Amino acid sequence: MEKYILKYFDAIRxxxxxxxxxxISILVIYIISKSPGGSLRYFLLGPxxxxxxxxxxxxxxxxxxxxxxxxxxxxxxxxxxxxxxGEIYLGAALGTAFALVFHMPAFLYAAMVLFFAGLIGAxxxxxxxxLKAKWKVDELVSSLMLNYVAYFFGLYVINYHFRDxxxxxLVSYQLPKAAWLKQFIPGTRIxxxxxxxxxxxxxxxxxxxxxxxxxxxxxxxxxRHFARYGGINVFKVIVLSQVIGGFIAGxxxxxxxxxIHHRFNWQMSPGYGWDGIVVAIIGHxxxxxxxxxxxxxxxxxxxxxxxxxxxxxxSEMVTVIESIIILLITAEAxxxxxxxxxxxxxxxxxEELNESAS
Amino acid sequence: xxxxxxxxxxVKVYPNGVVANKGISFxxxxxxxxxxxxxxxxxxxxxxxxxFGIETPQExxxxxxxxKVHFKSPLDAIKNGIGMVHQHxxxxxxxxxxxxxxxxxxxxxWKIFLDTDKMNEIAKRVSKxxxxxxxxxxxxxxxxxxxxxxxxxLKALLRNVELLILDEPTAVLTPQESDMLFKTLKDxxxxxxxxxxxxxxxxxxxxxxxxxxxxxxxxxxATKDASELTEHQIAELMVGREIKSERIAPSPKVGEPLLxxxxxxxxxxxxxxxLKSVSFKVRSGEILGVAGVEGNGQTELVxxxxxxxxLTSGKVIINGKDMAGKTPRxxxxxxxxxxxxxxxxNGVAEAATIKENLIVDRYYKKPFSxxxxxxxxxxxxxxxxxxxxxxxxxxxxxALVSSLSGGNIQKVVVARELSSNPSVIVxxxxxxxxxxxxxxxxxxxxxxxxxxxxxxxxxxxDLDEVLELSTRIIVxxxxxxxxxxxxxxxxxxxxxxxxxxxxxxxx
Numbered sequence: 001m002e003k004y005i006l007k008y009f010d011a012i013r014x015x016x017x018x019x020x021x022x023x024i025s026i027l028v029i030y031i032i033s034k035s036p037g038g039s040l041r042y043f044l045l046g047p048x049x050x051x052x053x054x055x056x057x058x059x060x061x062x063x064x065x066x067x068x069x070x071x072x073x074x075x076x077x078x079x080x081x082x083x084x085x086g087e088i089y090l091g092a093a094l095g096t097a098f099a100l101v102f103h104m105p106a107f108l109y110a111a112m113v114l115f116f117a118g119l120i121g122a123x124x125x126x127x128x129x130x131l132k133a134k135w136k137v138d139e140l141v142s143s144l145m146l147n148y149v150a151y152f153f154g155l156y157v158i159n160y161h162f163r164d165x166x167x168x169x170l171v172s173y174q175l176p177k178a179a180w181l182k183q184f185i186p187g188t189r190i191x192x193x194x195x196x197x198x199x200x201x202x203x204x205x206x207x208x209x210x211x212x213x214x215x216x217x218x219x220x221x222x223x224r225h226f227a228r229y230g231g232i233n234v235f236k237v238i239v240l241s242q243v244i245g246g247f248i249a250g251x252x253x254x255x256x257x258x259x260i261h262h263r264f265n266w267q268m269s270p271g272y273g274w275d276g277i278v279v280a281i282i283g284h285x286x287x288x289x290x291x292x293x294x295x296x297x298x299x300x301x302x303x304x305x306x307x308x309x310x311x312x313x314x315s316e317m318v319t320v321i322e323s324i325i326i327l328l329i330t331a332e333a334x335x336x337x338x339x340x341x342x343x344x345x346x347x348x349x350x351e352e353l354n355e356s357a358s
Numbered sequence: 359x360x361x362x363x364x365x366x367x368x369v370k371v372y373p374n375g376v377v378a379n380k381g382i383s384f385x386x387x388x389x390x391x392x393x394x395x396x397x398x399x400x401x402x403x404x405x406x407x408x409x410f411g412i413e414t415p416q417e418x419x420x421x422x423x424x425x426k427v428h429f430k431s432p433l434d435a436i437k438n439g440i441g442m443v444h445q446h447x448x449x450x451x452x453x454x455x456x457x458x459x460x461x462x463x464x465x466x467x468w469k470i471f472l473d474t475d476k477m478n479e480i481a482k483r484v485s486k487x488x489x490x491x492x493x494x495x496x497x498x499x500x501x502x503x504x505x506x507x508x509x510x511x512l513k514a515l516l517r518n519v520e521l522l523i524l525d526e527p528t529a530v531l532t533p534q535e536s537d538m539l540f541k542t543l544k545d546x547x548x549x550x551x552x553x554x555x556x557x558x559x560x561x562x563x564x565x566x567x568x569x570x571x572x573x574x575x576x577x578x579x580a581t582k583d584a585s586e587l588t589e590h591q592i593a594e595l596m597v598g599r600e601i602k603s604e605r606i607a608p609s610p611k612v613g614e615p616l617l618x619x620x621x622x623x624x625x626x627x628x629x630x631x632x633l634k635s636v637s638f639k640v641r642s643g644e645i646l647g648v649a650g651v652e653g654n655g656q657t658e659l660v661x662x663x664x665x666x667x668x669l670t671s672g673k674v675i676i677n678g679k680d681m682a683g684k685t686p687r688x689x690x691x692x693x694x695x696x697x698x699x700x701x702x703x704n705g706v707a708e709a710a711t712i713k714e715n716l717i718v719d720r721y722y723k724k725p726f727s728x729x730x731x732x733x734x735x736x737x738x739x740x741x742x743x744x745x746x747x748x749x750x751x752x753x754x755x756x757a758l759v760s761s762l763s764g765g766n767i768q769k770v771v772v773a774r775e776l777s778s779n780p781s782v783i784v785x786x787x788x789x790x791x792x793x794x795x796x797x798x799x800x801x802x803x804x805x806x807x808x809x810x811x812x813x814x815x816x817x818x819x820d821l822d823e824v825l826e827l828s829t830r831i832i833v834x835x836x837x838x839x840x841x842x843x844x845x846x847x848x849x850x851x852x853x854x855x856x857x858x859x860x861x862x863x864x865x
Contacts (some may be wrong), residue, residue: 006375134792211730212722219718222707229666229696229704230718231687336373344416351377 002342017328025321039311042270046306055188061298065197066252067276068290069204070245076287078221083143083248085273086150087121093154094120096264099179106178121250122243129242133235172264180185181259191259205287362388368418380576387532389554393567397793401576410442411435442523443513449501456481523554527544533851560589567768613642617782617812622672640813647828648817655837656817660786664696665689694782704772706759713741713755747771753764765796786817821851833857
């Protein structure tokens with residue numbers, strides 16, 4: 001039994017952290033809500049009580065998943081590029097502009113627009129990458145700063161050049177129908193992009209764990225000195241990991257525009273890059289685990305919205321829960337004493353086995 | 359005789375599951391030199407860390423001067439009269455000797471200002487009392503390592519230490535400096551001190567120890583008077599099996615030079631010349647040993663040869679091609695392999711699996727990958743084969759390197775570096791910190807590679823290793839080759855010592 005606890009310690013720790021987070025949120029709900037039982041039900045079960053809300057979970061998870069995948073690649077190379085927010089925003093803004101300027105035959109349209117948005121994201125990832133590789137500029141700082149550049153530049157392009165003046169809000173013109181990602185389950189807004197996100201997750205998994213470049217990225221992340229000593233071009237890996245991450249972020253941003261809104265309507269940066277960092281951390285930068293992490297976070301979000309609509313508890317609660325869970329998960333030492341005690345007992349048991357065997 | 363220290367059934371398990379001490383018990387008599395010997399990884403250092411309050415054991419007790427003690431920190435241990443001289447000395451390099459000696463207990467004028475005169479006076483007093491001469495006003499960083507060690511010992515004595523632990527004190531010393539140290543230790547014994555001397559150099563143990571405790575695999579194998587045991591017997595107790603004394607292999611066929619270095623200069627980032635017009639050749643079928651005190655340019659030289667560092671000027675010709683300034687991959691492709699000095703920094707990625715570590719120099723070639731995809735099935739089988747061939751103690755090629763012991767990690771490194779059929783092998787401290795069994799294996803493999811026609815460039819701080827393996831020897835001092843020995847027959851450490859210290863140089 002204890003052997004298995006050791007083997008799956010990280011998973012168990014994550015689950016316990018989540019449970020503690022939920023327990024604390026239950027406490028908070030009991031304190032602030034006048035009818036805590038009902039509120040709790042909305043919060044925990046709200047997302048599965050109707051088809052459209054369940055759909056909401058998948059729709060919400062999609063851009064978060066793209067964000068998480070985009071984060072996981074540079075993170076696996078130990079490059080703490082946090083520019084995904086900007087890459088998503090700029091990919092979507094310039095991708096929208098591209099779609100509005102160049103009209104193409106339907107079968108090419110969506111693919112070309114997504115590819116273009118990906119290139120924008122990749123270019124945005126290249127900047128901190130090359131700055132780090134060439135001049136040792138800290139990518140955490142440069143990518144963070146570039147987020148602001150991306151946000152205001154994207155906003156400028158949309159508001160001054162592609163704004164639909166007939167619309168009542170600050171939004172771009174609507175994309176031609178041929179560039180939409182089809183919503184294919186009636187009663188929900190689940191669109192092709194949801195499938196695309198899953199395909200991307202599997203591709204990223206294969207990329208990281210089964211290709212030569214993926215191996216290089218992981219070795220650089222484990223130990224940069226070792227990679228260099230072994231002959232890996234660390235410079236190339238530092239840059240490429242951020243470029244590829246940027247590509248995925250750019251695509252993710254555009255998918256959201258093409259699948260849900262059909263026009264660019266983000267006057268505020270949507271935060272998918274930050275959510276991406278959260279799910280990448282929860283999923284230990286592993287693409288398959290990130291799928292579940294993104295669904296989990298989306299479930300919490302939707303639960304929070306239901307709670308907000310149907311009860312007297314404000315949706316800010318969700319942020320509280322999220323933060324507590326992330327704090328617990330990222331605290332490496334959380335439960336480490338417990339692990340140590342099990343380790344000691346396991347070691348003693350092994351010794352006894354050895355003794356009796358010899 | 360009185361027992362000063364009793365160690366009772368100490369058990370220590372590290373958080374990663376390694377059981378370093380499995381119920382260790384022995385006594386240390388007052389006023390003796392007690393040697394603690396065992397292979398690396400046997401648990402000596404862990405035990406001493408427990409004694410000194412750095413680690414806490416899971417079980418067992420320590421009885422010091424008849425009282426059960428439990429030290430919470432080194433400070434606690436020192437207060438109770440136990441001092442330790444670490445392998446890597448713990449002194450403040452920019453402070454003077456006197457300042458280092460009195461650090462933390464420094465005399466003050468009006469409780470605020472340092473009283474330098476009194477400081478020197480105190481330093482002089484202990485120095486005289488124990489007959490240990492040190493230059494009080496010099497900065498520690500300007501002193502040779504042997505003198506620094508003396509400062510460290512004095513520092514402990516000044517704090518009225520009665521039991522002094524020395525962790526492999528001779529590892530960094532030249533033979534001459536070691537002799538000085540032994541004289542010091544014997545003097546301390548006359549002053550009524552008790553000394554625990556950790557070592558795996560048995561000659562030294564026989565030379566100075568009164569009692570010997572042998573530890574193997576976390577357990578005490580024997581505690582006996584040193585006079586009762588021969589060197590050979592101690593060695594067999596340490597290893598747990600018979601050791602056949604090895605004849606030096608017949609001199610192999612020496613062929614063409616495979617590695618040639620001409621007038622190599624290297625000036626570092628701080629504008630200090632680290633290597634000065636270094637030239638040498640290593641031929642097929644020979645091992646060129648580099649002797650020298652650490653920090654005389656060896657690290658930089660090795661890094662330049664393997665492409666990890668850029669030289670300032672000169673030529674590095676490998677297999678007939680000038681490889682100066684080429685990348686590590688280009689150099690490896692040209693037949694060079696590299697056993698690095700610091701295996702945890704360069705040699706492995708701890709958090710990766712064994713098989714991932716084994717392919718870092720070849721993953722991009724067939725049959726390890728096809729197109730852009732890695733062939734994990736092939737790599738797994740390949741990993742299994744190397745684990746078997748190189749005797750790595752591991753459950754599977756999917757085990758993490760961090761789960762292995764130091765010796766087995768080194769075997770992973772050596773397995774990778776010697777399985778690529780290299781024509782030039784750059785081996786930097788290939789047996790540092792590994793057990794005797796692994797040591798034998800690594801040495802045997804290097805000799806085999808030599809006999810198969812590789813040129814081996816061996817750098818080691820361990821003079822015995824250099825003397826045992828080398829066909830020829832050069833001595834590096836302050837970035838220059840100060841001596842060359844083409845005939846190593848009958849050469850001893852004492853012959854090399856003066857060159858290593860820079861007292862003597864060849865014309």
